[in-house]
Amino acid sequence: MNKTLPALLLVLLATPAFAHAHLQKSMPAANAKVKSPQHVVLHFSEALEPAFSGALLLDADGRNVSGAPVVIDGPLMTLTPGKLAPGVYHVSWHSVGHDTHRLDGDFSFTVK
Amino acid sequence: MLVFGGAMLRAILRTRLPALALPPGRLLTAAALVALLSAPLTLAFTTAQMAGDSATMFDAHMLTLTMTQTLFGQVFLARLALLLLLVIGALLKWRDNQLALLSGAALVLISVTSHAAGASPANFAAIGITSDGLHLLTGGFWIGGLALLAALFVSKTEKKLLAGATTIFAEWGMIAVAILVLTGMLNAASILLGGEGHDTTAYLAVLGAKLALVVGMVALALVNHFRLLPQLAAGGSADGLLRNIRRELGLGLVVVALAALLGLLAPTM
Secondary structure, eight states: OTTHHHHHHHHHHSSOOOSSOOEEEEESOTTOEESOOSOEEEEESSOBOGGGOEEEEEOTTOOBOOBEEEEEETTEEEEEOOOOOSEEEEEEEEEEBTTOOEEEEEEEEEEO | OHHHHHHHHHHHHHHHOTTSOOOOTHHHHHHHHHHHHHHHHHHHHHHHHHHTOGGGGGOHHHHHHHHHHSHHHHHHHHHHHHHHHHHHHHHTTOOHHHHHHHHHHHHHHGGGGSHHHHTOGGGOHHHHHHHHHHHHHHHHHHHHHHHHHHHHHHTTOOHHHHHHHHHHHHHHHHHHHHHHHHHHHHHHHHHHHHSSSOBOHHHHHHHHHHHHHHHHHHHHHHHIIIIIHHHHHTTOOSHHHHHHHHHHHHHHHHHHHHHHHHHHSOSBO
C-alpha cells in the first residue's frame, strides 16, 4: 500500500494528457518569420479523426493557398502549399479527436 | 445501465434467493428498446458535433462518413449490433446472465470514445477505457439494481424475501459503490489535472453537482442499510424503505443525466 499510492499518482499525474485534440505546436510556429516553408505541420495532442479534421492556408487577401489536400496522420496535420511569396499567411484549423469533440483555431506566420 | 443492473441483480437473486418470485422482465425489455431506438439520435448528434454544423444531423452522406470513417462510428455499429441482440434476447426471454453480458458489453463500449480514454496517461487509452468502463458498469449495477428492488417492493413480495433481496443487493452494492467512487476520482483527476489550459467553470459546476448528488445517494443507502432494512427484517413496514429506494433511484437518474452532460462539455479551455 505504501508503494501503491505514489505509483498510482505518478501514473496519473506525471504524463501530460488531454481530453480534446488541442494544437500543441506548429511549424512554422505562430507569429514566426520564416522563408517559404515546404510544409506547414500542425501537431495535436492526440490522434485526429481525418474525416472531420482539416486546415486552410490563406494569404493576406484571404485567398486559399493550401495547395495539395491536407494529409492527416495520427496527431499530425500537414499542408503542402506551393512556393509562398513574402507576406503574412493565416492558418485556420479544426480538429476532432476520438472523443468526437471539435476544436477550431487559427494562427499566422510571415514569409520573408 | 438499467438493463445491465437489472439483469445482473436478477441473475444474482435467482441463485442466492430461489424462493423469490422475480417480476416479469418487461422493464428490461422496455429499457433495451429505448436504448436501441435512441441510438440513431446519438449518431445524428455526434455527427453534428464533429462537423460543427447541425444540418449534418440529417445528411445521409455525413452520417455514413461518421459510421465508416471514425472510431466513434465503429463503436456505434458494434453497440447497435449488441443492442439489437439485447432486444431480441429480452423478447425471447434469454437468461439474465446472458442479457447482463450483452448490456454490459454495450455499456463498456461507450468508454472507448470517452473523455477518460482521451485523457489517459501517456495516451495509453486502455487505462481510461478500463477505468471509465468499470465506472459505467458499477453505476449501471447501482441504478438498475435499485429499479429492480423498487419493482419488487411494489409487487407486494413477502417482507422476509424483500429484506433478503435488499441485503444481497447491499452486499454487491457496497463493492460497486466503492469501485464507482474510486474510478470516478481517477477519471476526474486524469481529465482535469492532465488537461491543457484552465478548467472550465461549467464542467466543474456540473461535476460538483454530480458529486453532491452521489453523496446524497450514499447517505440514503446508509440510512436504508443501517436503519430501514433492520426494521423490515424485524417485520416492520416496507413503506419507508420503498420511499428511500425511489428517492435514491431518482437522484441516480439525475446523476446519469449530469454524467451525459459532462460528456458534452469541454473540461479545459
